Amino acid sequence: MKSNLPVLLLRNMVLFPFNEIRIEFDREEDKKLLYLSESCYDNNILIVNPNDNLEVNPDVSELPNYGVLGSIKMKLDMPNGKTRIILSGEARVRIFAYSKDEEIYEALYSVLPGEELSVKEETAYVRALTKHIEEYVKEVPFMTNTILSHTQWINNIY
Secondary structure, eight states, X not given: OOEEEEEEEOOSOOOOTTOEEEEEEOOHHHHHHHHXXXXXXXXXXXXXXXXXXXXXXXXGGGSOSEEEEEEEEEEXXXXXXXXXXXXXXXXXXXXXEEEEETTXXXXXXXXXXXXXXXXXXXXXXHHHHHXXXXXXXXXXXXXXTHHHHHHTTOOSOO
């Protein structure tokens, strides 16, 4: 099923399905986009990561064909004029067409079906992820080992 949603061009960070990120906005165009998402699209928004070397407002032909369906979980307008949000990644999407009205991008998209993994593949992914987390904790001086106690009980990737 194809639907239309406003698009947030996210730079310098990536949102994956089943994850959350916190973002702070101060541009009026971004605040308009958040308001549109809240008022017309039930807090849903498409998250797209444009190529790093593209300008601030790229042409629709330069934007990627894949993104993430996001949901605004919390929005807080700060006294200093900035807006903070928590975005939750819901699913991967394929984008068929973009449009741009004033400074706001919109896209026609459909949700991609999730991959079904065998138990053997899933176990291998969990093992690899756990190994990478352990290496990360060893390399980053301000990380504590308590994160390892939280990850030791993970037995699937969902």
